[in-house]
Amino acid sequence: MSIGNSPDDNSPKDARPFDDDREDAREDAGASDRPSVGRALQQARIAAGLTVDEVSNATRVRIAIVHAIEHDDFAPCGGDVYARGHIRTLARAVHLDPAPLLEQFAAEHGGRPAPTPAAPLFEAERIRPERRGPNWTAAMVAAIVAVIGFVGFTLVKGGDDAGQSAKTPIAKGPQASTGKPVSATPKSSKPAEPKPEPSDSAIAAAPRDKVTVQVSAADGRSWISAKDHNGRTLFDGLLKKGDSQTFQDKEKIDLVLGDAGAIELYVNGKKIQDDFQPGQVERLTYTKGDPVTG
Numbered sequence: 001m002s003i004g005n006s007p008d009d010n011s012p013k014d015a016r017p018f019d020d021d022r023e024d025a026r027e028d029a030g031a032s033d034r035p036s037v038g039r040a041l042q043q044a045r046i047a048a049g050l051t052v053d054e055v056s057n058a059t060r061v062r063i064a065i066v067h068a069i070e071h072d073d074f075a076p077c078g079g080d081v082y083a084r085g086h087i088r089t090l091a092r093a094v095h096l097d098p099a100p101l102l103e104q105f106a107a108e109h110g111g112r113p114a115p116t117p118a119a120p121l122f123e124a125e126r127i128r129p130e131r132r133g134p135n136w137t138a139a140m141v142a143a144i145v146a147v148i149g150f151v152g153f154t155l156v157k158g159g160d161d162a163g164q165s166a167k168t169p170i171a172k173g174p175q176a177s178t179g180k181p182v183s184a185t186p187k188s189s190k191p192a193e194p195k196p197e198p199s200d201s202a203i204a205a206a207p208r209d210k211v212t213v214q215v216s217a218a219d220g221r222s223w224i225s226a227k228d229h230n231g232r233t234l235f236d237g238l239l240k241k242g243d244s245q246t247f248q249d250k251e252k253i254d255l256v257l258g259d260a261g262a263i264e265l266y267v268n269g270k271k272i273q274d275d276f277q278p279g280q281v282e283r284l285t286y287t288k289g290d291p292v293t294g
Helices: 019-033 037-047 052-059 063-070 080-093 098-108 136-167 200-204
Strands: 211-217 222-227 233-239 244-249 252-257 263-267 282-287
Touching (some): 037 098, 052 063, 080 098, 211 222, 211 252
Antiparallel strands (some): 211 263, 222 233, 222 252
16 A cells, blocks of 8 residues: 555645636736827827827927826826826827726826816916017007097197188178177087097007906806916906906916816907817916917
8 A cells, every 4th residue: 555645636726827817817918018198199199190299289288298298207297187188188189089098097097186286287387389470569559649640630620720710801781770780700619529439459559568368258157267477376266157357467477267168368458269169278378479460
């Protein structure tokens, strides 16, 4: 009688993998094959034949932020909320469905993030490209001066004509029997000074040494934030439909519009014609020379 174990008994049962372990291994292998969020955006951009500059111009996302996102560095975005917005915008620009990328980002960064405080808001600001063109403000001021000069000349001319009429001799007729001569005194009429109606030209004559921004909630309510050139908060709150706020600074005004589609903007007396979409978050900066056409 031999003493010993059968070959099956010598095999450790724990060394045989379970089905669940094999399935987890396959899932991990599949996840490792999937590109990161930034890598997926970069590959889609290259496949679409677009450069980083072209994507930046199309989306108004700064070139530095586009480069950082494509390298999976989301810190320059200013928080997860803005990172998600940049991912959605870039994905649409390179013809990708943003939903899977947002799910992957949420999974890698701990789910949907809490609201980002307003302090780092302008670290991820999208700077509007500067354009140069004709100085329409100066042309409008010159036109107003010309109109005022014409009105003054008309008044002076009318006064001189009235004086000449008063000096003209008047023929006297025969006196009546009652004894008092009858004399006629001409009445001089002075043309009334025309009152110009408010127009875009009058609005454009705003102080040229300052930047003036008017924000109006024309189509609905929207949260807005405004800061001056020192970063001091001028307004931070909800603007209800029909309300408006006006901000002025000697250098620049920084704006954040929570729902840009509901807002009408007037900068230095000129209406901003950008096609803002409902629900779109916009971060804008305006200076004394804005807006300029070119």
